[in-house]
Amino acid sequence: MSVFFNAKFKELRRARDLTQEQIADIFHVSPQSVSRWETGANYPDIEILPHIALFFKVTVDELLGTEAIRNEEKAAAYTKDIRNLLNSGRSGDAIALARKATKEYPQHTRLHYLLVQAMSAACDQTHKDEIIATNLRIIHLSDYKSSLGHRVQLIRQYARWGMTKEARELIDSLPDEIWQSQEPWMGLVLEGEAWERNQRSRMVRAKYLLQYLVVGYIEKADSDIAQKLVCTHAKMQIEQLIDTITGQKTEPIEHAFDYIGLAALYAEAGDAENALVYVEKATQDAMHHIDVMDKTNDDDGGNYMAWETPRNLPWIMWEDHLMKSEFDLIRSDERFVKCFDLLKENSRELK
DSSP states (O other): OOTTHHHHHHHHHHHTTOOHHHHHHHHTOOHHHHHHHHHTSOOOOGGGHHHHHHHHTOOHHHHHTHHHHHHHHHHHHHHHHHHHHHHTTOHHHHHHHHHHHHHHOTTOHHHHHHHHHHHHHHHTTTTHHHHHHHHHHHHHHSOHHHHHHHHHHHHHHHHHTTOHHHHHHHHTTSOSOGGGSSTTTGGGGOOHHHHHHHHHHHHHHHHHHHHHHHHHHHHHSOOOHHHHHHHHHHHHHHHHHHHHHHOOOOOHHHHHHHHHHHHHHHHHTTOHHHHHHHHHHHHHHHHHTHHHHHOOOOTTOTTOOOOSSSBOHHHHIIIIIITSGGGGGTTTSHHHHHHHHHHHHTOOBOO
């Protein structure tokens, strides 16, 4: 019997303004039986289901939630297909499919979220109005706690577009201070496995927040090259520390972008040896990640990352990074040429 039955049955009974006792009289069962139907502890005999459906003027499928299950399965299929398109950098196709999915399932927040991701990957300025409207719809459809992540996402979009007033208004709707929230203190009242799971989860979240703050500081602060190098290394050390404690493994693709950034900073500082070392590290991670970027057919779209381009990581590395003038210091070096050629040879579109 469907797990949807108890909730649907209770909803239908209340809509008719009937008590459990009245329902029991109508179907010649005990009030205790009706109570167990609604708690999910028990279900009516199969012979009585058509009579219940007829009484409430619904189909047996509606009563059992069969249609809801089919809908969720189709929405999950949409989710996987959209993620796979984003994995392969086909943001235009992802937008078209996500728009179709959200029209079919207008209350489904996950599909709306993927539509925002697809539009952002394609070119967020082009889809600015639709991104705002879709984010606001997600917030409206969600309860306050569930909406917080989407509020933050929209704040970041507003800030990127210079919409400071709108960003500040949305910031005012967030909790005031993380220090005074559940986040840092829940571990004080937990024990055993629950404590360990909590600590790991909170540290991973804190890692991402601290990395975000450090990266923002590097990009915006009036720092010299030496300070930027120290901050970038510190960001990676934070990541390594938390990964060691939690057992989480940061994907090499994240390291590749950190390494190529460090290589550019060292080249700008005139440190050819360290620049070459980090070009080699970035190349190694890019090559390691070729197959991972192409694995877009996991059952749940688990490799999901919204790419702005269908180019794979080696292609992005040599064309968007190593071609820049920052690397002129080491461009003729044999080690640099070897990395450049290896990345270029292995460049291809994502599958």
